[in-house]
Amino acid sequence: MDCYFITSCMDCYFITSSPFLRNPVPRTPPPSLSHLPTPPKCVAPSATTTPSNTLYLNKQLSAALKDRQTDKAWTSYQQFIDAELPSSTCLSRLVCQLAYQGTPLALTRAHSILSRLRKQQLVHRLDANALGLLAMATAKAGHPTPALSIIYSMLSIGHLPHVKAWSAVLSRLSTPRDALKLFHSILEHLSLSPEPALLSLSYPDVAAFNAVLNACANAGDAVNFVEIFSRMPKFELIPDALTYNIMIKFFARIERKELLVAVLEKMLAMKVAPCATSFHSLVAAYVGLGDLEMAEILVRAMSEGRQDVCALLRERSPRTTAMEFDEISSMIESLGLDISHDSSSAPLLLPKSYHPDSRIYTTLMKGYMHQGRLNDVMDLLETMEKQRDSSQPDEVTYTTVVTALVREGLMDRARAMLSEMASRKVPANRVTYNVLLKGYCRLVQMKKAEALVGDMKEAGIELDVVSYNILIDGCIVIDDSAKALSYFNEMRSKGIAPSKISYTTLMKAFASSGKPKLASKVFDEMLKDPRVEVDMVAWNMLLDAYCRLGLFEEAKSIVLRIKENGMVPDLATYGSLANAIAIARKPGEALLLWNEIKERCKDGGGEGPPPLKPDEGLLNTLADICVRSAFFKKALEIVVCMEENGIAPNKTKFKRIYVEMHSRMFTSQHASKARRDRRSDRKRAAEAFKFWLGLPNSYYGSEWRLEQFNGNVNEGDD
Template sequence: MEGFPRKSVVNKLLVSYAETSDSKLLERAFGLVERAFEEGKQTLFEKETLMYLALALARCSRPVPASIILRKLIRMEEYPPVTAWSAILAYMSLSSSGAYLSAELILETGYLFLDNRIDPRKKSNAPLIAMKPNTIAIGVALAGCLMSGTTRIAEQLLDIMPRIGVKIDANLLVLMAQIYEKNGRKEELKKLKRHFDEAHNLNDVQLRQYYNCLLSCHLKFGDLDSASQMVLEMLRKAKEASNSLAAATLKFEPAKEGNLSHSPKVSDAMELGTEDKGGYQLGSLISFDDFCRDRNFISLEGEAKKILMYLSMNLQKQVELIMTERGILQATEKAYVKLAKAFLEAGKTKELAEFLIKVEKEDSPSSVEDSALIDVINSCISLGLLDRAHDLLDEMRFAGIKASTSVYSSLLKAYCKEKRMNEVTSLWREVRRAGIQLEASCYEALIQSKVLQKDTQGALHLFKEMKEAKLPRVGHRGFEVLAGSSAKSSEAGFMAKLLEEIKEGEVVDCGVHDWNNVIHFFCKKRLMQDAEKALKKMRSLGHTPNAQTFHSMVTGYAAIGGKYIEVAELWGELKSLAAATSMKFDQELLDSLLYTFVRGGFFVRANEVVEMMEKGKMFVDKYRYRTLFLKYHKTLYKGKTPKYQTEAQSKKREAALAFKKWVGLF
């Protein structure tokens, strides 16, 4: 046929394609919609037909065409109710690119409702108000962004929530906490504590997620005092609860084994359902007739809620530092490992010893094992941090805690191996003073070190002492075997995890997070001169800016407008910094740069950003940039090429035409 058939035929065709849920047929349907819009035939489509097609596309992992249809509906002023388009967003949010698009769509539509600019008293505004993003729509977008790691655009959603009047429920509170933790917003995270403490509808899992975020943020900022106090407070509460429960059991029931087992809670049931089945299990697509009959789209809202629950359960699996037992929050072994590592990296040996001694004195059944401090000392010896190990031993001695013979033996042998004879002499003196009897392998190592020093008299004296103690003598080969088996057995449990964390974990510059917060505050308030001064001070103090630092600067410049030269200078600095350091570009930083360059007409640099994003296989929302180009540069380079133009002018023209071709405008 030439042209399009009548309206009823077109809509029936699109509906029949959508109901098949076949990828190829859905692509055909979307192609038909795009062609009709290009030719100005958008009146051919019914609102419900386009909504149904968008739902089918989103369910079949086609978030880009689904988002384009939603945008076209809004442009046509055929506003889809939030109960319907929240389900489309939910299916989109199951993929990383779809989650990013969901956040963009909410930001675009949320802009219409900022600060009560829509009058609800006008009847003509009713369809528009029915589209306003609600708790579920924002929840699925936030959860999707958290799953894919695009948390800076998620924070932009948090910023507009109070301005469009979105009600915050328990799920949103948890998502907010997780986003603030990922972005290092320590103060905002602390402010949420009051809401969590006062909320009555939170379950154990949600509380655990919040306190996991809080502890993680303390560690991220190097606030070890707050982190250790938080863990000790949880230990004290767990001990009090355990004592109270034990007393109640003795009072009301006879003492029997298994008496303290607790009945399943709502949180336990939720955890049982978090087994990953390789992705969200789709049901069958609702028929178009049922879709149209459900005028308020209650069934679609139910689907969005199910997906939100699925995403929330997947996020629960990321909780590593806090667990709950009988409703009582407690730190996991992973939390103790991370704390020990942070104390060691900060050189706070005394504070680490004091913390672990307090932990052991609490004597909580769920606390770290009694040998935690010994494990840390053994870990330090294994890693060659002998001075730290010696300092920890001294702190144990000052606290009146007697260390085992094996620890002194390990440290002495390590000193002997490193030929640090002054430390060997000092530690040997401590051992003698404490009346500790060392094992034969340690005497063997000491004798060998004396021989190497040509101290024959000292070696004979040690041999005589070992003989008097009636210790079995081992040869050099026996010493190696004994030392190897000892190390192997000691690296079980806590020590093995600590060694792994120290070896594999990155050393974090805590100061970067503090300065990022300062710069973010100034950029948010559009105080860019202060932000520039803060960035300069940050560098002068030896802190290297990261992707989050530059993202704040770029979005700050974009907010006040016209600062394209400053952004171009940042881009040049970013490229040189990435070449010289390990700093990596991420999607959100490059996307913010691309938006600024396209809006300002800096197409040479825009093409550089596009090339970098495509090289890194990052998602780019071409529809958004096509719209942006048409808004600000519709008539740019439309005429014939001038006969006379400079090399710079020719380069700019070629770059603009290349970008125009990339977004699909010709």
Template sequence: MREAQTVPSRTTLNSLLTACIRVGEVDIAAEVVLCWSGKFRDDSKLGFGLSKDVIHEEFHESLRDWRTTIERPCGETFTLVLKGYLEKNRVTDAAKFLGRLCSRENSEHVPCSFVLNGVVDLGLRDEVHTMLQEMASLNAPADSMAYTNLIKAYCKLPQPLKAEAVLRDARQAGHSLDIGSYVPILDAFNLLQDYDCAHRLFRDMKQNDVVPLEPIMNKLLSVFEKEGKPYVMRKLLDTALMEPRLKVDLHDWNRTIQTFSRQKLMFDAKATVKKMRQAGFEPDARTYTFLLGGYILMGSKINEILLLWAEIKERLASSPSTSSTSLKLNEELLNGFLTFFVKYGYFRHALDVIARMEERSYWADKQKLRNMYWHLHRDLYTSKHRSQRRIDMSQERRKEVAAFKAWIGYPT
């Protein structure tokens, strides 16, 4: 064959390699690929101890002669050899072959990630992971892209814990993987609803100076909020507060308080408000709206709502409206309090709310309030058999009710 100067095609050589592997001669196939790739035969480095018969030597001479004209080996070529080793559980030999193939000394350097992609595509993810560990133990670690590709392959299953193990191996091998390797793991944890692990990985990102962190924090907050996980949201904010690069604003605290309130976890909602204040933020109108909504959902929390209104009034009285830190009431909050006070017959507080709404030209649904009054309070102070003493005692309250009825246009 050599005398006729016949140059085989890549397909022909791949078929030859397949035949070698089928009869158990994986080492010969590996040596052929190394020579074909520009690495001349060197048994001492491979460690395979192949016999040096005449035919073997002549074949190597032919490969060296053909290298200038033959097609270069492709991913399929490398995958054939690696698969052959892995099927025989010869992970160490596979790692040695891969390390030799991807060595920078190679006249035609082949990226390790390119070679391993073919094996990963065969579904041999665990075997590739073991091979990466073996290469690292031989002080010939694969390139960072090989780790990243395996991480993404695990996350597609999804198997985020295995992907996280690959991440740790990459760091031990001296690679600092960027955010692109972390995001698929976070997504996989969220897909499996393993939110505590997602938060743990975020802490890991912070400790390893992965940037940028802020978009990741916002993404996690949105996921936790959507899934109704306020406790993990609060843990995430606690983690973020310890990182100077991260900015936790009032909106982030409010989202957490709202999620607690929706689930009627008002003790934790109030505890979060306390933490928010310790972080330098005062509750705004939205904070109070969420707290009010939570108390209303719980029912029978009249005292808590009255205390909440008292706190709001105290803040309004202690800080000028022109101050940048003053509380700015909004229409939703005042309407919420107005509805509550009318429902439970606190007409003095209702008139107070109405006055504040009129100052700000806020809209109120008087038709709804008229209907509510008719259903709940239409018989209030209408009895003709009340004693004068009782009438005198309730005089102030009667005035409040009359003023409210006049405001909503209720017929007297």
């Protein structure tokens, strides 16, 4: 039978002879492998490889592979230069052995082989076993993007990957869109096979369905979740406990609290025994939805060893109204759930008692923490400490308690928890220390933060990028940009790669201390760092450094760079520019900025930049500039925009500005008639603005309207 098999035992090795090889289906080229390190250069011999030499090298390579001497085989492979390549069997076996090793060096070598074959358009020289094993090893090593590209390469040349290979990749994809695309691509290629029975090893199993269902659950994608779940019976697959655990998370994500107990009941009806994770998922769902009462009921029932948990939860679950049922009826039917609340039927009982473990208790504790119920946090900790089983507190539990204490500003008690952890032989980890560090920095207790850093080093815990980011941010609070730079340089000297937060936090330090050029240098460093994606937050941080000082021309050049890089200014961009205009006293620029914002407030129907919803700070700043500069028509336009967006303008402030600065406008008796005529429209705008303020005006008793002004009036004219 034509098939292939992926196995961890390299002595079992079969070469693919899939029917797809004879009828390859062209596909879109796969994405690049930029996530992996640059492969080492091949060591080429001085003379050109001859056919006889190629035959000798093939035998040498084959012998090394047969003896499992992978490093020796790699050295032999490097002797092949230019267009000369080992046989397909040797190439595939070498990639398999490198993938099986799974080390960064081995994977880099394997991908260098693949890259070489891609350049020569000879990827088909590798069999499905080698490509599938390499994809799986790459995904497990934390590189899902290049792993995905291998799967698409396989599909493009007619190989169907083993389900364990493509599901391993699917489960590690970061976006639901990529997961769904891969899943449907596999199913599409399966449907194209004239002999489906021969390709059964590629058919999705329960683990593959769970992976794609989990992606849908994380995104709250109800349509795709229901559609994917309904496909399981077509492959003769029965949902397992993990499937229903994912369903619990899905209902929590779409905020359908009333359906959570129905999932537990469905498990029991289908004779699928719940696991500890099932109950943790339920507790986490109730906590995430803010219903701590239901979470407490469940945890209490578990601690009492009760098996009628479904009845308890059903009794207190919210009832579904007729309108709500109509909305979700098709989804409930597709998922096979029962929400009838039939009291005549016997309640479903758990097959055994399930007692809460430390993870369940800690999840409930986090719910208390987020609601500020510190006393409940401490009471639950005391309850856990009295236990003699798996529900005793662990490092996650104590870190949660420390976080709760830090949130309340009780740093001494939080610090004392480290001693309690030590007495119970629960080692504090880096996360625990980082929570304490953040508390000290937030309260501007930098001396204590530095002392804690010393304690971390004594405990053998090295600072990570999060630790340094916290310290740098603390330096901003005390306006010590020099110390912030010192921490940044110390981090890099230790080989710790700065994150996007590291760069932007340091830029913020220089911006707040009035050093925009230094902020610009940090930004340039970030642009050069291939590990960091420069987003609008970073651009706005750079822009703000110049806008704080009113350096408007420099700020305009940054906005131009933003647009040249294909990005669109956002609210923060416009807010910084408005502040710079106010400081630089350039009211004419305020008019240009307002015209741009006004256009962005319109919905262009998908054309041009996305629509903008201005906030109170931006509009207040622009209105203030216009009123101070006597641009009353523009001020009224901004007022209209504020009211349309539900923002109440500060009439008291604008009235004060008008009285102080413009109460004697248009009172000169010596102006020429021509000059008075040119100012007539501006005077009408001023009178309308006075009416809006409630001041005596020539329009008193009538409504002001923007339509009554000439649209061509230049408010800058005298």
